[in-house]
Amino acid sequence: MAKRTTAVVILAAGQGTRMKSRLPKVLHPVAGLPMVRHVLDAAATLKPERVVVVVGKGQENLAQAVAPAAVVVQDPPRGTGHAVMAALPALKGFTGDVLVLYGDTPLLTPDLLKRLLAARRAKADPAAVITGFTPADPAAYGRLIVGRNGALEKIVEYRNADATERAVRLCNAGLMAIDGARLPALLKKLTDRNPQGEYLLTDIVEHARAQGWTCRVTEADPVEVMGINNRAELAVAEAALQQRLRRQAMAAGVTMTAPETVYLRTDTRFGRDVTIEPFVVFGPGVTVGDDVLIRSHSHVEGASIAAGATIGPFARLRPGAAIAEGAHIGNFVEIKNARIEKGAKVNHLTYIGDARVGAAANIGAGTITCNYDGYFKSHTDIGAGAFIGSNSALVAPVKIGAGAIVAAGSVITRDVPADALSVGRGRQEDKPGFAAKFRAIKSAQKAKKK
Incomplete structure (x- = not known):
């Protein structure tokens, strides 16, 4: 494919209630840098034409922290698809590739983003490429259902999956690369008719397939796509990033x-x-x-x-x-x-x-x-x-x-x-015999008190 431009949309509107903090979740630091800044720095290596950060109502300190990126407010928050809808006006006229990232994934790497874009720009021209990972414990993650031809057939939430689908170990990491020319049409198809009552970005796979467009998966290391939801996970991310930084330093x-x-x-x-x-x-x-x-x-x-x-x-x-x-x-x-x-x-x-x-x-x-x-x-x-x-x-x-x-x-x-x-000190003065006389006087005074 011909060389294409890139836009980045970072979803950061979550309140992070499980952090138990007045600070927006994505501003909590990892290796001294707010986690959303890690995401912005990784994205910057791609030299994107546009960067848009989706924040929640009342998150002015977050808007300041991500400057000079464009900021849009998602109010009220109604799901990931709704968040990307909120970013659409800032992408007006853009027909390149749109990366959708999350502000609470500070361990993603530039290499991961490059592989995600390369998969989107492959000869098959998928409408969207979704990042998957295979965790040690798939737990309640959404599953990526891939057909025999390697195309992504659907993303199914764990609560909606049957036993066969739950047995699939390839899980949804959430990061996506989407054809910007097809993105508005895909978003227009989203509805909130689901148990969550939200517009879910994962539903674009179903709508793309209905249009005859293919979707693909690129797989990442589970550490790279780790999301942070609470302080315990923040500590795990800190340890992982410290280990990465030490390895890089020793290798250099x-x-x-x-x-x-x-x-x-x-x-x-x-x-x-x-x-x-x-x-x-x-x-x-x-x-x-x-x-x-x-x-x-x-x-x-x-x-x-x-x-x-x-x-x-x-x-x-x-x-x-x-x-x-x-x-x-x-x-x-x-x-x-x-x-x-x-x-x-x-x-x-x-x-x-x-x-x-x-x-x-x-x-x-x-x-x-x-x-x-x-x-x-x-x-x-x-x-x-x-x-x-x-x-x-x-x-x-x-x-x-x-x-x-x-x-x-x-x-x-x-x-x-x-x-x-x-020499800027007082002159030394010695008084011969004073110490012995002092001890005798004090000893006598102490004896009288007994």
């Missing part, structure tokens, strides 16, 4: 010593020869360069880590953290909106926020940048090769010059010149 050159303990996001990006120890969590927006070591129990989000850096254990990189080549971020160190330049070391019990730490600088244990005064955030600049002694407080805004030394325990409130030593 990442070592995970205990992959089942590492939590990834769909946008986590790794270079080669990255090593991730157990119990590392990645939030959104993380990029990791080559030869990076991320040690156990670290949490990273909104951060970039350049080649050869070492992070953790028990480190936290917050949004805006930029770790340069060969830098070391150690245990119980938190970095927020700060550049740690090449070869710098921040190794112990330290908070660096709204700052720059220059190349090869060393930050001693217990150091903090005091970046917030209760009203405004201020910046700390630490020059290359500077040495900040342990337990120092750098009160921003302040600049520590290149090569400067800040003595341990100092509170620094003004700029320190390059190569200077700055």
